[in-house]
Structures are given as C-alpha cells and as structure tokens.
Amino acid sequence: MTQNQVEPVNKTSVTLLGLGAMGTALARAWLAAGHPLTVWNRTPARAEAVAAEGARVADSAATAVAANTLIVVCLLDDASVDEALAGADLTGRDLVNLTTTTPAQARARAEWARERGARYLDGGIMAVPPMIGVPEAGGYVFYSGSRELFEEHHETLGVPAGTVHVGDDAGFAALHDVALLSAMYGMFAGAAHAFALIRKENIDPASLAPLLADWLVAMAPSVHQTAEQLRSGDYTKGVVSNLAMQTAGTPTFLNTAEEQGVSPELLAPYFELMHRRLAEGSGEEDLTGVVDLLVR
Structure with missing residues (x-):
C-alpha cells in the first residue's frame, strides 16, 4: 500500500428481509455505502434489481438470516414477520424490525426474539422511499428496544436515514410513529x-394552498404549550384564546359548512369534544382538556 492509498474500511454486513418499495430503497442505500448485503424476498423477481447492484440473494429467509449478525426486517405486517422467520435460527443475531406494527405487537416481538436468543430493536420509519439514502430529505427512523444494539449498529442504521432512539421499551418506536402520523392525518382532514x-366558489385552490400552508406552520408551535400544560396539569397556563371563547365560535364553522354544501363530519367530532370539556371543566382552560x- 502506497503512502497516498487509504486503507479500506470494513463495513458491517447486513441481511435484509423484504424488498417492497421501502425495502428496495433501504437495500440500495446500504449497497451505495459499501455495505455487503444479503437479501431475501418472498417473490424472487423483486430481488433482481438489487442483485444487479451487488446484493447477494438468498433462497430462503433462514439462509439470509444465517449469513449475517445484523438482520433487518421490512415486511408487510407482523404476521409476515412470523411467517418469514419461522424456520430461522436467531441465536446470537441482532434483529431490527422496521415492519409497521402496533406498540403491543412490537413488545411481543421483542420478547419473542429474546426467547430465541436474539437482541431486538424496533423501528418506525418517518420517511417515504424517495427520502431514503438522501440525508437532505430529512427522513429518519424511530428506534426503541436494546440501546446496546442501537449504539453498536448506529452507524450502519444511519446510512438509509437519520436515527432517533426513543427508549428501551420496544413499543415506543411504533407509538411515536403512529402518534406523529395520526397528527398528520388530522392535518390532512x-x-x-x-x-x-x-x-364550488370561483377561488383557485392553488391560491389558497400557500395561505393554508403558512397558517398551519404558524399554528404548529402550539403543540409545545399543550405539552407543557399536560406536564404541569395546569390547562389555564399561557392561554390566549380560551375554551369558552373557542367553543362559542363553533356554530360559525358548522353554519358555514352548511351554507357551502360541505359535510361537517371532519370537524363535528372535535367540536363535540370541546363542548363536553366545557360542560365539565373550566372555560378559562386551553383546548388541552x-x-x-x-x-x-
């Protein structure tokens, strides 16, 4: 080796089970970063693209698991994980499950892995496939479970997207994932x-869109006040527009919807909760109740 040559760095070998859109994106990110990769997919044809890029294709999930210590699973659902790993020997393996599940399923899977001699880390991916392997896109993955495993493989796990360890409880990644996505769907609603x-009006939706986006961004920081009120138990702290005032305004929103021929079904349930809280709480509170x- 000459003075100007750089000694090659050994990259952690990874086994990846599942080559759907997300799995394929993960595979390509690890391959591009120089990590030896063994893959398996229920439909073998899906593996052809990453095989052409350097991945080794295993003929079974069990064979893929046997190839490496670090096993990453990105399948359809919890039942798919059961089926794929049924015949695999997990003794001494580090199992990272990026399959979307509930917190209870994640906790049960952690115990399942422990009983089979594996360390376990659960993950919730906060990104869509095009964001994987693109640091500037801002995607990241929530991880929970074995902190030791997380620290040991942090660099490798950080290749496809950013990493955030949210606790030793294996269910916390799934819980954070669903909590954030639930808020997203509320915003979409x-x-x-x-x-x-x-x-039905002569208003271009494209003219409303930037106003709507800016308004949502301006309102987003209110979650910090909600969090502080929940932590302290004082729902009147820092209130700008109290529950009584906001509840009094709800008929305007419902009447406007009726005038415009729009169903109130997305707003009405929240307004009903506001009225219930007002009936049993304090009008000086925020909406936190x-x-x-x-x-x-």
Missing part, C-alpha cells in the same frame, strides 16, 4: 375541509 369549503376526554 383539516386541509380537506378547507378545500371543500371553496370547491380534550386530550383527557380521549383517554379511556
């Missing part, structure tokens, strides 16, 4: 209602 209101009504 509000945006859908807003566009529906102007749908609605959270307590949702918790059974």
Whole structure:
C-alpha cells in the first residue's frame, strides 16, 4: 500500500428481509455505502434489481438470516414477520424490525426474539422511499428496544436515514410513529375541509394552498404549550384564546359548512369534544382538556 492509498474500511454486513418499495430503497442505500448485503424476498423477481447492484440473494429467509449478525426486517405486517422467520435460527443475531406494527405487537416481538436468543430493536420509519439514502430529505427512523444494539449498529442504521432512539421499551418506536402520523392525518382532514369549503366558489385552490400552508406552520408551535400544560396539569397556563371563547365560535364553522354544501363530519367530532370539556371543566382552560376526554 502506497503512502497516498487509504486503507479500506470494513463495513458491517447486513441481511435484509423484504424488498417492497421501502425495502428496495433501504437495500440500495446500504449497497451505495459499501455495505455487503444479503437479501431475501418472498417473490424472487423483486430481488433482481438489487442483485444487479451487488446484493447477494438468498433462497430462503433462514439462509439470509444465517449469513449475517445484523438482520433487518421490512415486511408487510407482523404476521409476515412470523411467517418469514419461522424456520430461522436467531441465536446470537441482532434483529431490527422496521415492519409497521402496533406498540403491543412490537413488545411481543421483542420478547419473542429474546426467547430465541436474539437482541431486538424496533423501528418506525418517518420517511417515504424517495427520502431514503438522501440525508437532505430529512427522513429518519424511530428506534426503541436494546440501546446496546442501537449504539453498536448506529452507524450502519444511519446510512438509509437519520436515527432517533426513543427508549428501551420496544413499543415506543411504533407509538411515536403512529402518534406523529395520526397528527398528520388530522392535518390532512383539516386541509380537506378547507378545500371543500371553496370547491364550488370561483377561488383557485392553488391560491389558497400557500395561505393554508403558512397558517398551519404558524399554528404548529402550539403543540409545545399543550405539552407543557399536560406536564404541569395546569390547562389555564399561557392561554390566549380560551375554551369558552373557542367553543362559542363553533356554530360559525358548522353554519358555514352548511351554507357551502360541505359535510361537517371532519370537524363535528372535535367540536363535540370541546363542548363536553366545557360542560365539565373550566372555560378559562386551553383546548388541552380534550386530550383527557380521549383517554379511556
């Protein structure tokens, strides 16, 4: 080796089970970064593209698991994980499950892995496939479970997307994932209602869109105040527009929807919760008390 040559760095070998859109994106990110990769997919044809890029294709999930210590699973659902790993020997393996599941399923899978001699890490991917392997896209993955495993493989796991370890409880990654996505769908619901209101008018949706986006961005920081009120138990702290005032305004939203021929079904349930909280709480509160009504 000459003075100017750089000694090659040994990259961690990875086994990846599942080559759907997300799995394929993960595979390509690890291959591009120089990680030896063994893959398996239920439909072998799906492996052809990454095989052409350097991946080794295993003829079974068990064979793929046997090839490496670090096993990453990205399948359809929890039942698919059961089926794929049924015949695999997980002794001494590090199992990272990026399959979308519930927190309870993640906790059960962690115990399942432990009983089979494997360390376990659960993951919730906060990205879509085009964001994988593109750091500037801002995608990341929530991880929970074995912190030791996370720290040991942090560099490798960080290749496809950023990493955030949210706790030793294996269910926390799935919980964070669903919590954020639930808020996203709530935002989508509000945006859908807003566009529906102007749908029959001579208003270009493209002219409303930047106003709507800016307004949602301006309102987003309110989650910090909600969090602080939940932590302290004082729902009147820092209130700008109280529950009584906001509840009094709900008929305007419902009447406007009726005038515009728009169903109120996306807004009405939230307004009903506001009225319930007002009936049993304090009008000086923020809207935070609605959270307590949702918790059974």
